[in-house]
Amino acid sequence: MANNSNELQRYSAQERANHWLVAVCFVLLALSGLAFFHPWFFPLTGLFGGGTWARILHPYIGLLMTISFLGLFFRFSGSNSLTATDKEWLGNLGKLVNGDPHSMPEQGKHNAGQKVMFWVQSICMLLLLISGLMIWRSWFNLPVELVRFAVVVHAATAAVMIGFIFVHIYAAIWVKGTLRAMLRGTVPRAWAKQHHRAWYRQVTGK
Amino acid sequence: MALQSLDIALRSATTTPSPSVRQTTEVAKLIDVSTCIGCKACQAACMEWNDLRDEVGHNSGVLDNPSDLTAESWTVMRYAEHEENGKLEWLIRKDGCMHCADPGCLKACPAPGAIVKYSNGIVDFHEENCIGCGYCITGCPFNIPRISKKDSKVYKCTLCSDRVAVGLEPACIKACPTGALQFGSKEAMKDYANERIADLKDRGFKDAGLYDPPGVGGTHVMYVLHHADRPELYKGLPAKPHISPLVSIWKGVTKPIANAVLAGLALGGLFHYVTQGPNEVDKELEDEVEKEEK
Numbered sequence: 002m003a004n005n006s007n008e009l010q011r012y013s014a015q016e017r018a019n020h021w022l023v024a025v026c027f028v029l030l031a032l033s034g035l036a037f038f039h040p041w042f043f044p045l046t047g048l049f050g051g052g053t054w055a056r057i058l059h060p061y062i063g064l065l066m067t068i069s070f071l072g073l074f075f076r077f078s079g080s081n082s083l084t085a086t087d088k089e090w091l092g093n094l095g096k097l098v099n100g101d102p103h104s105m106p107e108q109g110k111h112n113a114g115q116k117v118m119f120w121v122q123s124i125c126m127l128l129l130l131i132s133g134l135m136i137w138r139s140w141f142n143l144p145v146e147l148v149r150f151a152v153v154v155h156a157a158t159a160a161v162m163i164g165f166i167f168v169h170i171y172a173a174i175w176v177k178g179t180l181r182a183m184l185r186g187t188v189p190r191a192w193a194k195q196h197h198r199a200w201y202r203q204v205t206g207k
Numbered sequence: 208m209a210l211q212s213l214d215i216a217l218r219s220a221t222t223t224p225s226p227s228v229r230q231t232t233e234v235a236k237l238i239d240v241s242t243c244i245g246c247k248a249c250q251a252a253c254m255e256w257n258d259l260r261d262e263v264g265h266n267s268g269v270l271d272n273p274s275d276l277t278a279e280s281w282t283v284m285r286y287a288e289h290e291e292n293g294k295l296e297w298l299i300r301k302d303g304c305m306h307c308a309d310p311g312c313l314k315a316c317p318a319p320g321a322i323v324k325y326s327n328g329i330v331d332f333h334e335e336n337c338i339g340c341g342y343c344i345t346g347c348p349f350n351i352p353r354i355s356k357k358d359s360k361v362y363k364c365t366l367c368s369d370r371v372a373v374g375l376e377p378a379c380i381k382a383c384p385t386g387a388l389q390f391g392s393k394e395a396m397k398d399y400a401n402e403r404i405a406d407l408k409d410r411g412f413k414d415a416g417l418y419d420p421p422g423v424g425g426t427h428v429m430y431v432l433h434h435a436d437r438p439e440l441y442k443g444l445p446a447k448p449h450i451s452p453l454v455s456i457w458k459g460v461t462k463p464i465a466n467a468v469l470a471g472l473a474l475g476g477l478f479h480y481v482t483q484g485p486n487e488v489d490k491e492l493e494d495e496v497e498k499e500e501k
Contacts, residue, residue, distance in 0.1 A: 006500060037317040037340065039462050040220040052318050052338035053359075100483050138341035138354060148345050149453040156457055160465040164472055171476035176486045191496040195488045207499065 008187040009204055011110075017186055019072045026066035027166065033059045034159050060137045067130045074123055080110045081120065087113035107198040118169055125162040128154055212372075217324040219316035231327040234371060235393040236380065238301050239403050239431040240441065241412075243387040245270065245284055245299040252382030253282050256367065276302065278355035281364040282379060285442035300430070300441040301379070301388070304351045304364035306330045308424030311450040314458050315346025328393065328427035329368045334360040346458075348423060348448040366427065396429060403431045422449035 012020070033055040035042040046055040086106045090113035096104045105112075111119070135143055135151035143151075173179045178192040193201040201207070215225035254260060261279035266272060270286045282303035289296045310330045313322040321336035322343060332343075332352070339359035343352045352361040367377035375381075380390040389399055400417045407415035416435025419425045430444070438444040 007497075037342075039466060040222050040317075040319060041466070043220055043317065043319055046338075052336075056338045056340050097486075098479070098483075100486075102486060136341075136345075138339075138344075139359075145345060145350065146451075149451050149457075152342070152345055153453050153457045156465075157461070160469065164469055167469065167472040167476065171479075174476075174485075175480060178488065189488070189493075189496075190500070191488045191493040194496055195492050 007190055009190055009193050009201070010186060011182045011188045011193075012186045014186065016073075016076055017183055019069060019076065020183055022069045023066060023073055026062050026069060027162075029062050030059060030066060031159075031163055031166075033062070035163075038156060038159070057139075060133060060139070063129065063133050067126060070123075070126050077111075077119060078123075081116045083113070083116050083120075084109075087116060090114070091117070102195070108196065108200070109203070110197060110200040112197065114172065118165060121165050122162065125158050125165070128158040129162065132158065212323075212325060214326040215323050216326045217310070217313055218320055219313045219322040220319040225323070227326065229326070231325065233326075233328045233393040234366075234391065234427060235328065235396040236306075236366060236377060236428045237389040237391075237396040237400055237431065238428065239387045239389070239400075240298065240300055241387075241403070241407055241415075241431060241433050242385050243284075243299045243301065244385055245286060245297075246384060247272075247284050248382040248384055249301055249379035249388060250280070250282055250284060252378040253364075254280070256370070256378035257281065257365075276351065276353055276363075278353045278357070278360075278362040281362065287440060287442045289440050296433075298434075298441050300444060302442070304330065304366070304428065305349050305423070305448075306364075306366055306427035307348075308426065309450065311346035311348050311423070311454060312343035312352055313346075314450060315342040315454055317342055325368065327371065329366045329371065330427075331365050331368045332361060332363060334358075334362065337361055346450065346454050348445060348450060393425075393427065400429065400431050407431070407433055418444070420445075420448045422447050 029049075032045045033049055036045040036052070036055055037043075037059075043052070046052040049055040049058055086108070089106045090108060093104055093106070094114065132151040132155040134141060136148055136155060173183070176196065178188055182188045190201070190205070193204070213226045213229040214231050215227055218225040259279045259281075261273055261277055264273050267274045271283065273280050273283055276283055282301055285300045285302050287298040287300070289298050306329055308328065310322070310324055312332075313324060313330060316322045317340060318336050318338045320333055321338070322330065322332055324330045337360045339354065339361070341352075341354055341361065343361055344350075344354070352363045354361050367375070367379075370377060376390040380388045389396060391399075397417065397419070404415045404417060412433040414436040415431070415433050418430035418432050418435060418438055430438075430441075432438060432441065432444075434440050438446050
């Protein structure tokens with residue numbers, strides 16, 4: 002709650018809970034999925050009670066993630082539509098990464114990087130759902146040519162998703178004050194003014 | 208089947224060498240379809256030796272019974288009626304695992320040691336390590352492995368690895384009444400096949416030949432076919448079986464590349480933080496906002 006005038010409300014309790022439900026599902030899916038992806042990671046199945054349990058649980062956790070991701074999608078798709086300024090922001094991304102935040106154009110509630118993250122994850126989620134159902138032999142038995150196609154899509158999409166999540170997590174660690182926004186829901190006014198000036202103007206009227 | 212073994216040539220989901228000090232002779236089963244009478248003694252012997260009793264199914268109107276391989280029926284006879292030059296040919300093929308030199312099932316399997324290939328060429332499932340994902344079915348070019356509805360493990364012909372390991376021939380070979388099934392070293396089986404092929408050619412089957420498909424590195428179950436130019440005639444025996452390129456992409460170079468990229472991203476993040484420092488709110492901006500609030 003923004004009970005301090007120095008703070009702005011950024012994410013509601015429902016939004017935060019929704020985000021962390023997706024995050025927990027993702028971590029469980031990444032760990033069990035990597036176990037099937039490469040022999041090096043197979044010992045991770047021990048976290049799930051063994052290989053067979055990991056195989057049984059993975060698709061059900063996937064369904065839970067799809068449903069909870071749908072919640073995030075409807076909550077955030079409106080504030081993630083890409084604009085012309087976003088193109089400029091993405092063009093200047095190199096400067097930001099090299100420690101010069103001042104040449105970035107003003108950003109709304111989400112910056113262009115967050116928006117790209119949102120849409121990449123949404124597309125990955127859709128591909129993982131469809132390909133995942135296609136290779137779920139407990140319930141479906143599709144022609145082998147389709148299954149062969151789906152396993153490649155599933156593995157490749159998962160690798161892309163994990164890679165983007167690494168960037169997502171690092172951005173939250175790198176930009177101080179970001180993690181707090183998703184944990185407690187509020188951000189300092191100065192944080193908002195520095196990183197999301199257009200959003201700051203909108204909510205404060207300044 | 209699980210046997211403690213020192214002659215493992217390949218082991219699923221394993222990146223280091225497996226116990227392989229013992230070298231054994233490469234073996235093969237030869238199925239001469241031209242002398243097979245379709246009696247199904249091999250099917251019965253397979254059930255008996257492996258102590259498996261499949262559910263009594265339904266007659267599909269033809270002699271194929273059971274109509275397909277199952278987790279409990281590891282070999283089935285497939286009967287095809289083919290007309291050529293005004294003559295009816297009854298093409299009978301004993302179907303089951305081909306024991307590929309380059310096994311697609313083993314390549315696809317994510318569970319360490321659930322599938323092994325011995326140096327004698329036998330490809331064996333170790334069901335106690337199987338996690339039931341069915342990836343082997345995706346990898347197999349011959350549509351052989353079957354998931355059991357009882358325990359969600361996959362099963363297929365073992366080429367009687369337990370019998371072969373102690374110097375016996377597979378159960379189906381022992382039961383065959385016509386000599387259509389032969390077992391021995393792969394070299395000896397090829398020699399024997401050549402005799403059979405020469406005989407068939409003498410008798411007018413000019414396209415007779417050996418089915419030992421190079422696309423999977425050769426197999427340890429081979430066929431003598433009267434129409435080796437058209438294996439599909441024998442109830443869809445693949446003419447050019449190979450591991451699907453999709454399976455090779457899925458299980459090939461893409462995995463180490465993806466691992467390296469993900470590791471690079473994680474390390475990149477760490478070193479970026481260490482060298483560039485965190486992205487914090489400017490002090491001046493903080494003071495400015497504080498002033499505004501007062």
